[in-house]
Amino acid sequence: MAAPMCGRTCKIGPSILNADLSMLAAECQRMMDSGSDYLHLDVMDGQFVPNLTFGHPVVKCLRPKLPSVFFDMHMMVAAPEQWVGDMADAGADQYTFHIETTDDPARTIRKIKEAGMKAGIGIKPKTPVHLLVPFIDSVDMVLIMTVEPGFGGQKFMADMMPKVQFLREHFPDINIEVDGGVGLATIQECAEAGANMFVSGSAVVNSDNPRETIQALRNIVAEAIQKSQLER
Ligand SMILES: O=C(CO)[C@H](O)[C@H](O)COP(=O)(O)O
Numbered sequence: 001m002a003a004p005m006c007g008r009t010c011k012i013g014p015s016i017l018n019a020d021l022s023m024l025a026a027e028c029q030r031m032m033d034s035g036s037d038y039l040h041l042d043v044m045d046g047q048f049v050p051n052l053t054f055g056h057p058v059v060k061c062l063r064p065k066l067p068s069v070f071f072d073m074h075m076m077v078a079a080p081e082q083w084v085g086d087m088a089d090a091g092a093d094q095y096t097f098h099i100e101t102t103d104d105p106a107r108t109i110r111k112i113k114e115a116g117m118k119a120g121i122g123i124k125p126k127t128p129v130h131l132l133v134p135f136i137d138s139v140d141m142v143l144i145m146t147v148e149p150g151f152g153g154q155k156f157m158a159d160m161m162p163k164v165q166f167l168r169e170h171f172p173d174i175n176i177e178v179d180g181g182v183g184l185a186t187i188q189e190c191a192e193a194g195a196n197m198f199v200s201g202s203a204v205v206n207s208d209n210p211r212e213t214i215q216a217l218r219n220i221v222a223e224a225i226q227k228s229q230l231e232r
Pocket residue numbers: 015017018040042074147148149150151152153154179180181182199200201202203
């Protein structure tokens with residue numbers, strides 16, 4: 001049975017991880033022109049995950065080119081508190097760190113908010129969802145990874161959906177983001193489980209027609225919401 005659906009707006013945020021990064025600003029603009037609600041920017045430090053991307057200097061350069069776009073920073077870094085001030089200065093809107101990286105998530109959340117950003121907290125696939133519970137009231141978003149973090153283009157892990165269902169059942173108003181392998185074939189189960197923020201990387205960026213793909217993703221989400229409302 002479908003989980004109760006959120007009263008929140010559902011949003012699609014492309015990850016530009018698998019885009020042509022030599023044209024980062026143009027790729028971001030292309031995603032926004034195609035109907036994205038926000039941008040999901042993946043920061044990797046080679047320690048928390050076995051890959052490297054970019055950091056706050058790049059975000060700082062992007063900000064003036066995309067002045068009103070919501071930057072959702074997915075911080076796959078071993079020392080998340082280290083970059084809070086720099087990311088805020090660079091113009092990040094939301095800073096999502098991984099619970100696995102700190103002994104004191106409450107302190108990290110406080111630091112993010114004091115820097116003027118929204119706070120998100122995420123978990124890797126092997127991390128139990130109940131560890132998020134003490135922090136949910138103080139964050140703006142929870143992130144359920146649906147692949148092992150580190151690379152785009154991986155296979156969606158459907159066995160993460162019970163985590164989303166659990167969160168939606170117990171926290172009807174929280175923003176729940178899913179990230180990894182989300183596309184036309186998998187977004188329905190994410191929406192039915194109760195997610196309302198959908199990161200879609202390769203499925204959108206590599207599409208011949210990102211506008212049509214984003215619209216199709218939206219339509220699937222809308223149908224899933226309707227279905228879950230009827231089932232209630
Ligand atoms: O955080 C990530 C990987 O760690 C990316 O956001 C995610 O993989 C998106 O890309 P795709 O939709 O291609 O899986």
